[in-house]
Amino acid sequence: MKGGSLTRGIVIVGVCFWIALAAWADAEKTNPFQRANELYRNGKYQESARLYEEAAQLYESAEVYYNLGNAYFKDKKLGLAVLNYERARQLKPRDRDLLANLAYVNGLIEYKIEDKRNWFARKISQALEYVTFGECWMLALGAYFVFIVGLLVSLLGKRKLVFGKSGALALSFVIFCSLPLLLKYGEAGFARRGIVTEKSAEVRYGPSSSDRIAFRLAEGLPVALSGETEDWYRIQLKDGRSGWVPKTQVSAI
């Protein structure tokens, strides 16, 4: 009798395991990311891009944006490719494949914008591109954790409550470790970044199609979004020039 119930139990567990495995396999097949990869392998870049977009809505990841960038590039949509590579870079800023693709695609852009900021601002900006917001937060919070634990130990140790040199040093350490975060927010706070996604974007002197065209931008060029109305972005280039461009021609990263 005992042997019969044991067998029955094993059978039940096995069936459950098989059902779970089948469900997992089915989920893999129906996962838009995997289906998009399959389409990409078969050279159906437009369809794969659509599925990657779907996957990005479900779960934001660097891999999805990277593959989406690849799909758009193969579909000859340079601006959208750069946009998605940049989005992927915000999540995985040091991925070699991503950086290689971004450099390659940027090299194909016909025009370049000279960065007229001073060397210090340029270097800081380049350095901040190699870290994510989360990493900056981790650094700042880690430093604060060390500081606050030290303070607690000091208080529990019934030492005299004096903010001396060691306190100043510890606070300086926290501020120093918080600098990347502050700079990152500073850069992102002043102006969000965007990418020109149309073949040619007309930049005007005002947020209206009746305003005169100031200059044109090529697809894939980066811009800073310093303001917006309902249908227009106010953009600023690294060389200092600025203007208004329709939201349909530029996408925020």
Add this chain to the structure above:
Amino acid sequence: MKRLCVLGGILCIAVFGSPPRSLAENVQLGAAADKQTAEVNDEIHLNVKITGVRGAIQAPQLPPLEGFEVFYSGRSSRFSFVNGRSESLTEFNYVLIPRSVGRFILRPIEVKVEGKSYYTNQLDFTIENAQTTAATPAASGPPAPQLTTPSYVPRAAPAVPAAPFVPPQAASSVSDEALDQNIFLKVSPFPAAVYTNQQLILTYSLYTRYDTRYEGFIEEPETSGFWIEEFPMDQNLGRDTEIIDGRKYVRADVKKIALFPTAPGQYQIKPGVIKASVQIEERASSLFDEFFNDSFFSGAGFLGRRVEKHLAPPPIRVEVRPLPEAGKPDSFKGAVGEFRMATNVDKRVVNQNEALTFQVTLEGQGNIETLVAPKLPEIPDVKLYESDTQTQLFRAQNVIAGKKSFEIVMIPTEPGELTIPGVEFSFFNPRTERYVILKSDSYRIKVNPSSVPAPAVPKGILESGLEEGKKEIRLESEDIQYIKEEQAPSGQFRPSKIVVWFVVVNGILTLISAGLAFMRKRSEYLDRNVSLKRTLFAKRYAVKGLKRLDRLVKSSMKDPKSDEIFFDESAKILNRYLSDKLDLSPHGLIQNVVEERLQALQAEPGTIEKVRGCHEICDRVRFGKMDLQGADRRLMIQNIREIIYALERK
């Protein structure tokens, strides 16, 4: 040394070989100029001739001659025996350069012989403006040959304002070298037009009519675009005489360089600046002067005064033609000149994995340093190592020649017969203006089988290809990297997730720290204010005491001594509270004082009454041994509690 010997010989003759008699024998003096009418900046050659004096003689000092520059240009002596009679002749030569127009008189020149003064005749000079004579060319004689005179030497110098003659100081610099036709530097390129990498000789020749000393370059030539090889010059410069424009010059080649242009085009070479010093006038004469002062480009004239001259020829233009494309062989690597090639192999029979050396030697005229080893064709089953390169240069006459040898170490890896194919070297011969291809013989080497492993490659030897060492991996095309096949697992470390928890933990820790810090500060403050602390904590202690009283009521109702214990405790609790609250000493608390302080605190009379009542009951029980039953105990607790609450509201 030779001069000292001659000097010694003359001294011997002078002391022992001749009878002791006077050196002066019928002394005769004469001064003559090659012309007495001249133009400004022209030159007049003055000759002072002294006869009848044997041995040393002081050089005559010219009297001041305003409007002229005076240069001493040497002396000559002659001594002869003819038919038993001796004759001596000494000549002193000067160059006079008039600097102003007018009529000038050279007063008689004084010559001292054995302390006695002798005088020459007086000379008259008429100096005219150069433009005056330019109008009458017939008077100036035949025209000067145009080709032999350097273009920068002025034929008719412009008129210079007359200035009084001031004897120049030793080693002073002269800035008007261009005006002086008696000394100049000529730089000759040969040939004037060359092919790329063809040898071009640049010769620096110093022409002078003065007693001159060459002192080297103060500014080196600028020859950018050329590979340079310098010819070594002798310590004693060779000299030669040359007639230019009807004038006799002494010429000395002071520098010679070979230039090899690296690219075709029009080039301008700045020849640099040399320094020379000329003797302008001799002050003293001695037996040493007799031999040293007349020498050229030596240490002459160290007793005289010298003028420094900086000679800077104008830039030279050189045309460098490109090498012809027609007939250029594939093996041509830029060699220009005339070369021979020889090859050699050190072994004809080797064992497998044993090294042999193949040597290629290129020899000839041209730019040896830039020769490149001929390319060796691919040889199967052989490892090639570039081993050594040796260069030997010969600089002779006007030719840079030499030889360069290249050694290639070969290690056959398979047994059998190894064939080293002939190598090809080509060069351009500028003389025939054709490319020449040289081919070496091939060699057959017998390779015996061997089990010895291949030797370690010596350090510094690069594996073939011979010229480049290891090849780099070249990118043939560019494209984006492939897609990511997998997404990062959701459980993977993500800073954004951790950040939330980190914020919470840090927040809690911050609150705890703040609370602890506040408590620490409060404690420190109360420690400093004891009365405040007693007041604040009075109720806390009283409430604790009331709880003790409650326990006493429940535990010992039937004990006869319990009343005493209870009321004793009640009195203690009440007194402790009142002393803490009213900031009084708990010892010897007097009822009157308590009531006064309560009145001062504006306590209600009922409360004061209750305090008094409690004290009386406690005293009666403790000291009068009254039994008040359990109900009174609860009343006591109630009264104390009401007193506390009443006073706490104040």
